[in-house]
Amino acid sequence: MLISDLDAPETTGEPRPRWRRQIPRDVVLIVVGALLAFASEEIRDARQRRARIDAAVASIRDELVANRSLVAHSLERHRFLADTLGKLLARHRQPDVTIYTNSMWNPAMVTSTAWQAARETGALGDMPLATVLSVAPAYEMQERYRILAEALNSAILNDARRDGMEKVLRDRFAQFIPLDVDFSHREAGLLDVYSKALAQLDQRR
Numbered sequence: 440m441l442i443s444d445l446d447a448p449e450t451t452g453e454p455r456p457r458w459r460r461q462i463p464r465d466v467v468l469i470v471v472g473a474l475l476a477f478a479s480e481e482i483r484d485a486r487q488r489r490a491r492i493d494a495a496v497a498s499i500r501d502e503l504v505a506n507r508s509l510v511a512h513s514l515e516r517h518r519f520l521a522d523t524l525g526k527l528l529a530r531h532r533q534p535d536v537t538i539y540t541n542s543m544w545n546p547a548m549v550t551s552t553a554w555q556a557a558r559e560t561g562a563l564g565d566m567p568l569a570t571v572l573s574v575a576p577a578y579e580m581q582e583r584y585r586i587l588a589e590a591l592n593s594a595i596l597n598d599a600r601r602d603g604m605e606k607v608l609r610d611r612f613a614q615f616i617p618l619d620v621d622f623s624h625r626e627a628g629l630l631d632v633y634s635k636a637l638a639q640l641d642q643r644r
Contacts (some may be wrong), residue, residue, distance in 0.1 A: 495556070521623060574636050
């Protein structure tokens with residue numbers, strides 16, 4: 440017997456056990472299944488994220504449209520008051536009850552609920568940067584408008600409680616002329632920003 444014959448492994452000609460033949464195929468199936476499950480999860484998450492973004496953008500658009508309508512109404516009112524009160528002042532006359540009881544100053548009650556909800560739910564962070572940048576200026580400008588309106592409204596109410604409604608609104612009506620003019624300018628600016636933001640959102644659709 441040769442030495443090489445001693446070193447060679449014995450071969451019986453019998454096939455390998457079945458479990459040894461199935462290991463590679465089972466591993467492949469497990470890996471493929473895991474990849475498919477992961478891909479399905481990614482697709483589902485992407486769809487849910489897209490749906491959340493679309494819903495948030497739609498809500499923001501609806502809110503901006505509603506705010507634009509409110510601001511347009513206030514702009515019309517403030518221009519009317521500035522013109523009417525200015526003419527009365529020039530004639531040394533006081534406004535009648537139909538004018539000062541319908542508000543001598545009427546800022547729009549703008550809201551930012553949809554914008555805040557998008558930020559709190561994370562939808563804002565998932566939006567394209569271009570979309571966020573097109574909408575953010577409108578909300579920033581209207582927030583400054585809202586804060587100023589609330590502060591002035593509070594001051595007017597305090598004066599009315601202390602001195603009486605007629606004295607503040609009728610006898611001191613001249614003080615509302617620059618206020619109406621100033622807010623009409625602010626509202627014109629807001630309408631311009633709203634239009635730009637809505638145009639950007641419509642391009643996205």
